[in-house]
Structure formats: C-alpha cells, structure tokens
Amino acid sequence: MDIFLKLFEGVLGFAEPDSWKMIIMWIIGGTLIYLAIKKEMEPTLLLPIGFGAILMNFPNTGIAGPLETLYNAGIAYELFPLILFIGIGAMIDFGPLLNNPKLMLFGAAAQFGIFFTLCMASMFFPEAKDYASISIIGAADGPTSIVVANALKSNYVAAITVAAYSYMALVPIIQPPVIRALTTKEERRIRMAYKQTSVSKTTKILFPIIISIVACIFVPDAASLIGFLMFGNLIRECGVLDSLSDTAQKVLANLVTIFLGITIAFNMTAAKFLNLETLLIMGLGLIAFIFDTAGGVLFAKLYNVLAKIFKWERINPMIGAAGISAFPMAGRIVHKMALEEDNQNFILMHSIGVNVSGQIASVIAGTLVLGFFL
Amino acid sequence: MENLVWNPGQFIYNLKYMGVGMLGVFIIVGIIIAATYATNKITNNLAKRRREREESRD
Numbered sequence: 001m002d003i004f005l006k007l008f009e010g011v012l013g014f015a016e017p018d019s020w021k022m023i024i025m026w027i028i029g030g031t032l033i034y035l036a037i038k039k040e041m042e043p044t045l046l047l048p049i050g051f052g053a054i055l056m057n058f059p060n061t062g063i064a065g066p067l068e069t070l071y072n073a074g075i076a077y078e079l080f081p082l083i084l085f086i087g088i089g090a091m092i093d094f095g096p097l098l099n100n101p102k103l104m105l106f107g108a109a110a111q112f113g114i115f116f117t118l119c120m121a122s123m124f125f126p127e128a129k130d131y132a133s134i135s136i137i138g139a140a141d142g143p144t145s146i147v148v149a150n151a152l153k154s155n156y157v158a159a160i161t162v163a164a165y166s167y168m169a170l171v172p173i174i175q176p177p178v179i180r181a182l183t184t185k186e187e188r189r190i191r192m193a194y195k196q197t198s199v200s201k202t203t204k205i206l207f208p209i210i211i212s213i214v215a216c217i218f219v220p221d222a223a224s225l226i227g228f229l230m231f232g233n234l235i236r237e238c239g240v241l242d243s244l245s246d247t248a249q250k251v252l253a254n255l256v257t258i259f260l261g262i263t264i265a266f267n268m269t270a271a272k273f274l275n276l277e278t279l280l281i282m283g284l285g286l287i288a289f290i291f292d293t294a295g296g297v298l299f300a301k302l303y304n305v306l307a308k309i310f311k312w313e314r315i316n317p318m319i320g321a322a323g324i325s326a327f328p329m330a331g332r333i334v335h336k337m338a339l340e341e342d343n344q345n346f347i348l349m350h351s352i353g354v355n356v357s358g359q360i361a362s363v364i365a366g367t368l369v370l371g372f373f374l
Numbered sequence: 375m376e377n378l379v380w381n382p383g384q385f386i387y388n389l390k391y392m393g394v395g396m397l398g399v400f401i402i403v404g405i406i407i408a409a410t411y412a413t414n415k416i417t418n419n420l421a422k423r424r425r426e427r428e429e430s431r432d
Binding site for chain 1: 377378380384385387391392394404406410411413414417418421
C-alpha cells in the first residue's frame with residue numbers, strides 16, 4: 001500500500017484543498033512563456049520565471065529545495081542582481097551622457113513615479129516595507145527592485161519582480177500615449193542638434209570611478225549597486241580588458257539571468273502569488289511607469305519654459321520620458337516617436353544619454369527609499 | 375484581502391518622502407553633473423597642454 005501511495009503521490013497531491021489554484025499558476029506561467037516567445041517581451045527573464053512558476057506549482061515535487069538554495073544564495077544575499085549589474089555596466093556607453101552631462105537632470109526627474117507610487121501604495125498596504133518595495137517597480141530596473149524589496153524583507157518580492165520585468169517589456173506600449181497626452185505636436189517636432197564635443201578616454205575611465213566615490217560618500221546604501229554597475233563600465237572603458245568586457249556583457253549576464261529568472265519563481269507558489277494584493281501590485285506598477293514618464297516629460301517642459309526666459313536652446317520634451325531606466329528601449333522609443341513626427345529629427349544620442357542617466361538615477365532613488373524605511 | 379487596508383490619509387503623510395526623495399535624487403545627480411563637467415574640463419586642459427608641448431617640440 002505504501003509503495004502504491006509513493007508511486008502516485010504526485011497525483012494524490014491534487015486531492016489537497018485549493019489545488020485548483022495550481023492550475024491558475026500554470027496558466028500564468030504559460031502566459032509569461034507565451035509573451036516571452038511569441039511577443040518577444042523580455043524573454044531572458046519572463047521565460048525562466050514562467051517555467052519556474054509552472055514547476056513550483058506541482059505537489060510533492062521537492063523542487064522547492066534546490067530553488068530555495070539558489071534563492072538564499074543569489075537573491076537573499078543579493079548576489080545575482082549585483083553580478084548582473086556588472087554585465088549591464090559593461091554594456092552601457094556613457095559617451096552621449098558625458099558629451100552633455102546636464103541630461104542627467106531628466107534622468108532624475110523620471111524617477112518621480114517611484115515616489116508617487118510610494119504615496120499611492122501606502123493607502124492600501126499597511127506595512128511600510130511593502131509599500132516602499134512596491135514603489136521600486138518605478139525604478140524600471142530588475143536588480144534594484146530585487147535588492148530593495150529583499151533588503152526591506154517585503155512579503156511581495158515575487159510579485160514586485162514579475163511586475164518590474166513585465167512592465168519593462170511593455171514600455172513601448174505604456175510610454176507613447178502618455179508622451180502624446182502631455183506634449184503638443186509642435187513640441188514633439190522640436191529638433192535638437194547633436195554637438196559632438198571631445199570626450200577623452202581619460203574621462204570615460206574616470207567617470208565610473210568618480211560616480212562610485214560619490215555614491216559611497218553621499219548614498220552609502222547605493223554603493224553596492226552603483227559600485228558593481230560602474231565596475232562593469234570600467235572594465236569596458238579601460239581598453240585593456242576586452243575579453244573580460246566581452247564575457248561580462250554576454251556570458252556573465254546571460255548566466256546570471258538564467259539563474260535569476262528561475263530562482264524568482266521560488267516565490268511564485270499559488271498560496272503566495274494568487275491574491276488581490278498581487279493584482280493591486282500590478283496596477284500600482286503601471287501607475288509607477290506612467291508617472292515616471294510624466295515626471296520626465298513635465299520636467300523637460302519646465303526646462304523649456306526656463307529656456308524661453310533665459311534664452312537657452314529648447315529641448316524636445318519627449319527626451320524626459322527616456323529617463324526611465326528601461327535601457328535601451330526607452331531611448332529608442334523616444335527617438336522613433338521623434339522620427340514619426342519629423343523624419344529628419346534625430347534625437348537618439350540625446351535620448352540614449354538621458355536613458356543611461358536614468359539607470360544611475362533609478363539606483364539612487366531606490367536606495368534613498370531603502371534608507372528611509374530600513 | 376485581510377492584508378489590505380484603505381487609508382487615504384497615508385498618501386498625504388508620505389508626501390514628505392516624495393519631497394525629500396526627489397530633492398535627494400536631484401542633489402546627488404547635481405553633484406555627479408558637477409564632477410563630470412570638472413573632469414571633462416581637467417582632462418581637456420591636460421590634453422590641450424600635451425598637444426601644445428608636442429607642437430612646440432616640433
């Protein structure tokens with residue numbers, strides 16, 4: 001009899017109450033896989049998360065053991081997001097930003113959605129660790145979301161991570177209507193000349209070192225995230241570590257992404273994921289992205305008001321929307337929208353400059369939130 | 375559902391974090407911008423001096 005029960009323990013597990021919720025999780029996992037493969041929405045993360053969600057929702061499999069080990073090593077100790085940041089830093093070219101450093105102001109403005117969502121989420125979630133963590137979806141940055149939610153010991157790490165990565169993939173759908181609603185056609189057609197000034201190799205090497213020092217002094221909580229990001233960038237820019245830079249950009253980033261994706265699924269059990277809170281988190285994540293976009297665009301419009309008074313050159317306010325940290329998608333979307341309005345208006349270098357500054361600003365904003373609530 | 379509340383007063387209470395947070399982001403970004411401009415200026419001046427020295431040597 002015992003042998004018989006052992007043989008069919010997987011099937012008998014479905015006799016448990018609420019086992020129907022596992023089926024819903026399979027559908028959610030399958031939807032994420034479909035979005036990853038068919039719609040090519042952030043496939044590097046959504047596919048492993050979706051598949052892991054399916055695996056985690058079968059009874060008596062024992063898969064939670066290995067995933068828990070990976071989770072404790074890689075996410076609880078923040079190892080995976082930090083190592084991934086090395087790869088991301090190695091991929092980023094700060095040249096357009098170094099050419100025009102004031103673009104960083106628009107990257108800063110585009111973090112407004114984080115703080116607005118913090119206020120919104122606090123109306124629904126009683127614990128500060130939860131509403132602060134939910135607000136970090138607005139950072140539009142997976143590693144930052146994971147690090148902050150984990151450090152604050154939020155109850156909703158899985159939902160926050162899935163929301164962050166899903167909305168990053170949906171940026172091409174979310175941003176354009178918001179940008180059009182906040183700008184006029186005439187504003188969207190503003191041309192911005194790209195003045196190439198000489199950015200020396202020394203500057204490109206010193207920049208990651210200086211940013212790391214500034215972070216360590218003024219935002220010590222951000223030192224690990226910014227430090228690893230800038231380390232990756234230094235490997236890229238130093239010019240003597242091409243093989244390491246190549247490895248960081250490709251092999252390292254891909255390897256960590258594989259483990260990160262499937263490990264996030266550790267928290268995607270029906271009991272933890274299928275509740276009204278998850279739905280609310282998804283809604284708040286959307287609000288975060290919308291208000292990030294709005295914050296950047298409105299700040300750019302404010303800049304233009306000042307430009308009129310002080311006789312500066314006007315900017316295309318759409319570049320404010322590129323300050324969202326979804327790199328390089330947000331920068332490309334803004335450039336594409338500019339070309340749609342005027343096929344001779346090439347603002348890619350400006351929008352990418354703002355986009356990379358958003359990567360830095362989102363980490364600063366995220367760690368400030370961490371500092372407020374830790 | 376039991377983990378959710380409805381407390382609209384919290385929105386107003388947490389506005390202070392919005393104010394301080396955005397100000398903090400702008401201040402730190404401002405420091406980074408200033409450091410970047412300074413670095414650009416110094417490295418460009420050094421490169422210019424190196425070029426002038428090489429030209430005078432020629």
